[in-house]
Amino acid sequence: MSTVRQIRAWLSARRRFQFVLTVAMVMLLTGTCVGLLMVPNPILPKLRATQQANAESLGQAQAGDPRLAQVRRTIEPFGQLVTRVVATGAGHESVVVGHPAQRSEIDVLASELGAATSAVTELWGPDWAQSTLVAVASAPAEFAALLHSVDMPSDVAAASIAEPFAPGTQPTAQRVVFSPDAGRRLSPDGLRTLLRHELTHVATRAVTVDGAPPWMLEGFAEYTAHRAQPHSFLDVAPTVTARVRTGELPTDLPSAAEFTGKSAVLAYEQAWTICAFIADRYDEPHLVALYRRIAASKQDPTSEDRILQEVLQTTRADLIADWRAWLSPRTA
Ligand SMILES: [Zn+2]
Helix, strand or coil, X not given: CCHHHHHHHHHHHHHHCCCEEEEEEEECCCCEECCCCCCCCCCHXXXXXXXXXXXXXXXXXXXXXHXXXXXXXXXXXXXXXXXXXXXXXXXXXXXXXXXXXXXXHHHHHHHHHHHXXXXXXXXXXXXXXXXXXXXXXXXXXXXXXXXXXXCCCCCEEEEEEECCCCCCCCCCCXXXXXXXXXXXXXXXXXXXXXXXXXXXXXXXXXXXXXXXCHHHHHHHHHHHHHCCCCCCHXXXXXXXXXXXXXXXXXXXXXXXXHHCHHHHHHHHHHHHHHHHHHHHHCCHHHHHHHHHHHCCCCCCHHHHHHHHHHHHCCCHHHXXXXXXXXXXXXXX
């Protein structure tokens, strides 16, 4: 094989084994989710080769779970394991894994996982695995290793990750990872909300294309996370509230760039308000239908306008105008 062909083959193999990582960067003091990140995975092939051996010592229910085998290999060097198996969905099992120092977070997440899975299914529908591996890291290095990321920002509180999968199929190996600080900085309510946010990314991953607009992806995850919880508009969107009260209404849907850095808190809150507005003005099935169309490809204002006309029978400009009008009385 020529050098050029070898390089092509190597590149193609790497692409195939890329993990896609969605990161909920959480401002830990406020519990607000603020980021999305895509990171390639360089070590999946090696992990796959060791899955079988690592699964041997597990109990019957978990032995066939390749996700746990992968995670065990990564986290065993960081200390003794604590594992909780939880019934989720109809006849499915999910697993929460971590170390004794994180036992309280592990217990909270294990107690919330069944209800969180049901909450996501209630809105999204049952066409997702409903079986998730949740890992709690005990150190920044372990957190980064679980997400196959070398430079995870310190204010990321949780992230979800999926192995590559063929278009039109469901991802088979997904996990949600919580940072070592998540339990210390977030209340049980914050952990519950963040778990639901990440599970939404897991549930919707099969129909979500990398590069799709974060106002839809993150807004929908936030909407699912806060849905049916006793959270007021001010609880979820304090920054939006403060700005609208001083007359600063948004003039456009938040751009992808606004979901990183200092503008991220506002962008995440705005994204939630857009989805809350659509669910309120139209209904939740229309919100879900819109997600499926918007998340299915990269978009620009023209393509968004076309989809909005097809799904909601409105234009992009009218949606923004109606959203602005909807915001004002909620922040009064
Ligand atoms: Zn997110």
